[in-house]
Amino acid sequence: MLLAGCATTAVEMPEAAIAAPVTYAADLPAAGLDEAWWQAFSDPVLDTLIARGLSANLEISAASDRVLAAAALLRAEQGDRLPTIDGAAQIGVERDNDGTRGTAGGGLLGRFDLDLSGRLGAEVRLAAARYAEADYLRSDQRRLVAAAIAAQYVEYRRTGAQLALLEESTELQRQTLRIVTLRFEAGLSANLDVRRAAADLAQTRARLGLIEVARAESKHALAVLLGEAPGTLDIPAAVDDESAIPHYGAGPAIGGPANLLRRRGDVLAAEARLAAAAAQVGIEQADLRPSLVVPGSILIGDGSLDGLFSSFLATLGAALDLPLFDGGRRRAEVEAARAELEASQAEYRQAFLLALAEAENALVAISAYRQRSEALAEATEQSETALSQSNALYREGLASLFDVLDAQRQLIASRQSLLDNRADLAIAFIALHSAAASADGGEMSGPIPM
Template identity: 75%
Template sequence: MIRFAFAVLFASSVLGGCAISSADVPESGFDAPEQYAAELPPAGLDDPWWKAFSDPVLDDLIERGLAANLDIAAATERLNAAEALLRAERADRLPRVDASIEGGVEADDNGASTTAIGGLFGSFDPDISGRLGAEVRAAAAQYAEADYLRADQRRLVAAAIAAQYVEYRRTGAQLELLAQSTDLQQQTLRIVTLRFEAGLAANLDVRRAAADLAQTQAGLGLIEIARAEAEHALAVLMGAAPGRLSIAPPVGAATIPQYGLGPPIGTPANLLRRRADVLAAEARLTQAAAQVGIEKADLRPSLVIPGSILLGDGSVDGLFSTFLATLGAALDLPLFDGGRRRAEVAAAEAELDASLAEYRQTFLVALAVAENALVGIRAYRERGESLAEAIEQSEAALGQSNALYREGLASLFDVLDAQRQLISSRQSQLDSRADLANAFIGLHSAAASSDGSDQDLSLLES
């Protein structure tokens, strides 16, 4: 028996060297563009991108959010589970040994006697088919995917906190703008009322001015709703109950935080190397290739080498009096299964092709988001310049309209129209600043700029 086992071990080493353990990971089939189509903004230091807002309140919120966000916590636990599964798959490549001790009582006409027998039972799979190696590679790819998905969750959470903070600041600026607009319209209403009382204006003018004032004041509730939603979203992102989050007041005026010089964007090829969801898609592609190897391994012979050591002759006193060791081998040769195994290989190969398509799509979507953000940055900057000019001209027009109205040379309609234009331009400027800030957030999130963390894939090397 032992000689046969050694012969089988030699054969298994030869067969194992010839076996194909897994399918090769296919090439992506496309090259990333060398440069972005749109112009890149100037870059600064390679710090976490949100530092370019120079807003300590935002820095604190993101730091707290990355530490307390529940989606990140869930992704971390899934990474722990993937790590445990990888260790389990690696353990299958080692010999397995179990111990057993049996005891009992036997009774007959001569009385009762106790029995006992013990032993060690083990087995080893030399993996001549390559299945175990492919399963390890699949588990390693799953672990890599889980780690990349955790990093991607950090990317998404940081961007979401920044976007909700911009909305929170936008609504704060809107409240101040509403107060300024209300004060402006109240002044107009007082002037119109005085002119009406002096017989210089019609009651229709008073009603028009009052209607404009009421229309502006009606926007207060909508702003408060948007502000509460942004605050509650920030609380959830930071693992806190809505309404229980304390946000420090902004430093300086209540306006939209302006983006300065962020970290370099790099080239589109950088998306393939550092964007976590693209890397996770690549890991899924590797896992699908390993699954093809697992299914192909079922087409080849498999070998298991069992062994045992038994102690005892059945009596308690003779537990260590007898020693019996056995070593064998079981070779499994797949012959006929109606085509099931090859169908499973075909299914795994189709899944591999699907994973390749998903990998390409993930990259293209990431590239499109980055390109859209770059176009948005340029457009919102130009829009901001135009709106600043519009505000300047609207303020001058309102001043002239008020002066002419007091002299009776212009109608109230001219004054109210100038007011509406000024209020609208100021509101559009706030929205444009928020859109510009969100475009920078989207750009650095899409380009996977530094978030101050690194992936730990050291387990794959062990």
């Protein structure tokens, strides 16, 4: 009973509560459907790609294997709290002056650690925390993969829209070049005008290669995310216009900042690492206290083959380990473990702050891109009107080619900016839900298993 009083209790985690803001600084978008967030794009192709990625992505597969490994190690640590029994047997030949004779013996060897120091319990808590961390990281990998697939798909559709816009722009400039050429042949304009129009057309066509590179890169990135070799992925055609950027409707509510503590896999993994650090302190503290092990054995035989079952011996004992002097090593290890515990607490809070910053940045981006979209739509409309008027005045000789080409450039730039803004807005919604939710759009499972 006196020795049992030396057993340590579990080292509690330090105060890990984070004072999360009640609301985000920026306004939240309207909530709508309660499904997985990417379904708010209403794009069956994207839904299919994400489903394939979540089932075939290699990083998710590796994370799942690490969960299995952590679960096995947890079972191993739990097994250390139970008695162990091993069998032993020997057979041999002895030769002396009296001749040669066979020898044999066997029995059972057992051992039971009463865990007076609390070390075994702390090791179980450490393994449980590492298992929880692996499980949370697996879910976080699903979150990251879903967001990456959605973002790359938007980039793929962006390049498709850019190719369509490039075709429209080149056709517009071809028409201008034909008009300028006819006027030059009629002696109504200079050869310089023809060269300027041809140069603008060539400059626009030169963008084709860059768009094709970007399109290939996004397609190859999607292939890797789906666990396939780049160049082998076949992306089905979009249901709507291929040149359109996916529009994000109303998706699941993201909740308040405190939800990040229950949804974000990386934040929960940081909390699990904090629990593991607390368990490590318990392990180091256990080395400062006595430990008691109860060994036992059952031996059969007297050493000869003839007397294999002629004798039986059972023993039971107790081995007490009392730490007396180690030059301060054990206490130094406790201090080191406590310092690591403090570091894990800081990393946990840092993980939350980074997640909160991601959500806030996405909210600000959504608001900014929405406002910018209205201005860009107005700029595009005005540029179209300006180009139409410039062409009319040029045909009448009341405007120069410079005015026409300048109006064309403004229109092309406005259309490109509007296209990019729509893609950036879609990516901002992806970033918001990636920051605020798990891959399945809901909260993670319960507390760390112990």
